[in-house]
Amino acid sequence: MIECKNLVKIYKVDNELEVMALQGLDLTVEKGELMGIIGSSGSGKSTLLNMLGGLDRPSAGNLIVDGQSLLNMSDKELVQYKLQTVGFIWQNNARNLIPYLTARQNVELPMLLNGKRKKARAIELLEMVGLGHRLNNRLSELSGGEQQRVAIAIALANQPKLLLADEPTGNVDTKTADIILDLFRYLNNELGVTIVIVTHDMKLTKKMDRVVAIRDGKTSSEILRRKFFDEQGRELLMDEDGEPED
Numbered sequence: 001m002i003e004c005k006n007l008v009k010i011y012k013v014d015n016e017l018e019v020m021a022l023q024g025l026d027l028t029v030e031k032g033e034l035m036g037i038i039g040s041s042g043s044g045k046s047t048l049l050n051m052l053g054g055l056d057r058p059s060a061g062n063l064i065v066d067g068q069s070l071l072n073m074s075d076k077e078l079v080q081y082k083l084q085t086v087g088f089i090w091q092n093n094a095r096n097l098i099p100y101l102t103a104r105q106n107v108e109l110p111m112l113l114n115g116k117r118k119k120a121r122a123i124e125l126l127e128m129v130g131l132g133h134r135l136n137n138r139l140s141e142l143s144g145g146e147q148q149r150v151a152i153a154i155a156l157a158n159q160p161k162l163l164l165a166d167e168p169t170g171n172v173d174t175k176t177a178d179i180i181l182d183l184f185r186y187l188n189n190e191l192g193v194t195i196v197i198v199t200h201d202m203k204l205t206k207k208m209d210r211v212v213a214i215r216d217g218k219t220s221s222e223i224l225r226r227k228f229f230d231e232q233g234r235e236l237l238m239d240e241d242g243e244p245e246d
């Protein structure tokens with residue numbers, strides 16, 4: 001799903017100062033993975049996610065998502081990519097949620113932008129994230145955790161193959177964080193959506209298939225954990241070499 005080679009991102013702060021946020025980063029994500037990216041503040045996690053989501057362009061390197069090379073895309077193609085291939089969730093979704101519209105209207109918006117309006121699908125998505133009883137409430141009437149679930153429904157509106165989440169539980173309590181993580185797990189298992197979650201909360205990584213760390217704009221080679229599942233979706237134990245036990 002993602003093939004990222006020697007990715008470099010340089011921010012020009014002013015004429016003299018440059019920040020090299022990604023310093024030749026390599027990352028491969030398989031279709032169907034639920035993977036985590038951890039790393040301390042300023043290590044380049046958001047920069048990487050923004051590149052993957054087409055919100056900003058890399059300075060150099062290779063970045064292919066779902067067979068599409070993001071470096072060579074025109075602005076127009078990038079808009080299509082953002083609408084159709086990826087869904088994005090932030091810690092604070094204020095820029096994606098409209099407080100005076102209802103939950104259902106908020107979920108319909110990205111479908112409208114994509115030339116489709118499917119009221120039934122908006123309702124279905126809100127039911128899936130456990131908000132079937134909140135369809136006609138304005139966003140401003142919902143709790144932080146509920147708003148975060150609306151944000152997930154919005155991100156799923158156009159059936160993206162890849163879901164990107166930047167510290168999605170940073171603003172909610174631990175119980176809500178668990179509910180949100182379970183929801184990601186469900187979307188991954190049941191709908192087959194590939195999911196990449198950035199977090200600095202190690203507790204959350206327990207439910208992920210694989211976790212890599214970023215340090216100073218590079219992925220560290222160590223894989224922190226990898227989970228294996230059998231065909232029925234049951235978790236298998238890892239042996240000492242990090243391979244599934246026989």
Ligand code: ADP
Pocket residue numbers: 011012013019020021039040041042043044045046047048
């Ligand atoms: P993280 O999400 O891991 O905390 P970021 O990707 O936000 O890290 O930032 C990585 C580095 O890039 C930091 O040094 C940060 O200050 C810098 N940076 C991020 N965004 C910008 C920007 N728009 N302009 C200039 N520097 C930036």
Ligand code: MG
Pocket residue numbers: 045046047166
């Ligand atoms: Mg960040």
